[in-house]
Amino acid sequence: MSQATVSFHLPAPELRHAISTYYILRVAGSEPVEDMVHPEWANVRLVLSGKWRARFIGQAAQPVPPAAMSGALERGAVVRGTPGILIGAGLLPQGWVELTDQPANAFANRLRPLSDALGSDADDLLPALRAAAADGDALAILDRVFTGKRRRPSPALPLVRDIHAALVDLETRSVEDWADQVGVVPRQLERLCQRYLGLRPSRLLRRQRFLRTLAAIREVKAGGWSGLIDDHYVDQSHFIRDFHYFLDMSPSAYFARPQPFMREAGDRRKALLGSPVQGLHAPAAAQRQAP
Secondary structure (H helix, E strand, O other): OEEEEEEEEOOOHHHOOOEEEEEEEEEEEOOOEEEEEOOOOOEEEEEEEOOEEEEEOOOOOEEOOOEEEEOOOOOOEEEEEOOEEEEEEEEOHHHHHHHOOOOHHHOOOOEEEHHHHHOHHHHHHHHHHHOOOOHHHHHHHHHHHHHHHOOOOOOHHHHHHHHHHHHOOOOOOOHHHHHHHHOOOHHHHHHHHHHHHOOOHHHHHHHHHHHHHHHHHOOOOHHHOHHHOOOOOOOHHHHHHHHHHHHOOOHHHHHHOOOOOHHHHHHHHHHHHOOOOHHHOOOOOOOOOOO
16 A cells, blocks of 8 residues: 655745645555646746656556646546655646746646756756755755846746636636626637636636635535535536546545545645635735746
8 A cells, every 4th residue: 555645835035826735645655556636827847756647538658757747627637656755846827927928828738747847957947856865955056047037037027827717706706707807808818818727718618617616515415415415506416527627526425435635635735825726815915926
């Protein structure tokens, strides 16, 4: 048998608008572990030891590169890892604007080498982390590298923050509502979302109502779900259909399956940031860079 443990850590203050958290996942024992990752924003994943495979729902399983960027996920993914250590960083939409000039939709629902997003020198990050003597040293390396990767302030940064803020607003019920809040027309919102958030607005709104409900029901037995389902759903059957779409199984099947690290990850993320899933984090204000 193997056991997985995960810890979450805040990045340096000047990076908190760009990166939700760092996380360190350790698998100890002799057997692989398997779990279901929720729909999420882009993530940097660095495999210090062990090997991982991922199967995005609707796609074939594939190996996770040792230094990888996974773009925004519309649906969940089944991940399987052998004993070892993986370090990750969750990128928020503003982080995508600041850390890469690549279009977010070119990475959505995909695994690509980290260097494709952050440049060839990103390959130096993995050996530096493997040589770190302690977790604190590894986190300091991540802070230093990501701070150095921040590009000059982009004129898109405030607009992307507004787009993200409107997405997590409970009053945003349609693409038209969303566009009105941001002050753009729906066609502009479509282009901006695909360029900086990775997915179409309609798909992001659908993902958001699902994540809100998933977060609300994760600690409640099946009989108590009805009062917690997001009011953007027509009824409970509507939510169950969405559950099948996003996680490829029924709610009862999902909550009955082993969760060797995602249950703990949700608890720790909620304790640190108030929400058990990355997609529900509200945007933070960007701190100005020194000239």
